[in-house]
Amino acid sequence: MKKLVLTGGGSAGHVTPHLALIPKLKKMGWDLHYIGSVDGIEKSLIEEGTNVPYYGISSGKLRRYFDLKNIKDPFKVAAGVAQAYLKLGKIKPDAVFSKGGFVAVPVVIAAWLRKIPVYIHESDITPGLANKISSKFASKIFVTFDEAKKHFAAGQAIVTGSPIRDELLQGSNEKGLSFLGFRSHLPVLTIMGGSLGARKINEAVRESLPELLRSYQIVHICGKGNLDQNLNHTEGYRQFEYIQKELPDVVAATDFVISRAGSNSIFEWLTLKIPMLLIPLTRAASRGDQILNAQSFEKQGFCHVLYEEDLTKETLLQSLKQLKADKDNMQRNMESFKASDSVDLILRTITSGK
């Protein structure tokens, strides 16, 4: 039986593509194992969402800026490499597949030391630091965007698009409404501030609630620790830290979305043809990857964009009005998008061992 070690974490975008691949890999007879951090979001997503055995290793953040933790973290990364090296020695996988994030770097280095082929996937137009480092040790790099290819060595990258979980496309509108306690008299607006939530979006939404609730029923995915208990009994408003199992039904019940521009999320909304208003993470808080993602979608007529610097109660309400008015047009543009068979492309390459 062929063995594959999966790795990636730190935020859900570095894990959910694995969730799309796992059922098919199992059907093909692969023996799967996951190496992640001791307590990152990847641990609960894998342990609760699959029966793939999970192993936690030490991990440190790699920063481009000065921070006192920069002194301690290289030791944590070195410890992670040693732990991953031992684990890989026990599992003896045929390959390692990394979806990026800092925890993946020690696993990739350990795999390279053991001469195990490494595959990685990059979801954004520009690679993150973890994937930039990992690419030096990888045989092939799968990328979501064609524009990402130029950041890697010639011939190394394959455009596969974004692997999307099958179940996300099979949700039920009725089940979604019933789970949310909603009726069908008003459209459902889902707000998803990235897998870790977004403070500024949460504030603007909560400030605009009285106006929003006149026109929409609201699902607010606000991230861990961001629930507002005062709003628990607000009619037509449901808040969640994260939605795992019920997400397919919730998206099936969704008419409009306000979302961060994380790559996996926006390709999911696009595939589901749900009109989206994107509020990308700022350059101050990131390398600007979400801005590029959002601009690429905007150019193709798949979304409207509201920059966080311009986000106020007024601009939020105004942007939503424009989104509603442009709905049919946007959905027509989305119809022209043909998703690549991402899961199969990735599986074919990993299986062929090239």
Ligand SMILES: CC(=O)N[C@H]1[C@@H](OP(=O)(O)OP(=O)(O)OC[C@H]2O[C@@H](n3ccc(=O)[nH]c3=O)[C@H](O)[C@@H]2O)O[C@H](CO)[C@@H](O)[C@@H]1O
């Ligand atoms: C802050 C940060 O570093 N963000 C990055 C991170 O975003 P983030 O982790 O938010 O990633 P994405 O938006 O790409 O993916 C989030 C995933 O989580 C899922 N989900 C989310 C909320 C929820 O309640 N339930 C649920 O299942 C979504 O369906 C999606 O599959 O990785 C992305 C892909 O590299 C990057 O583009 C983002 O810039």
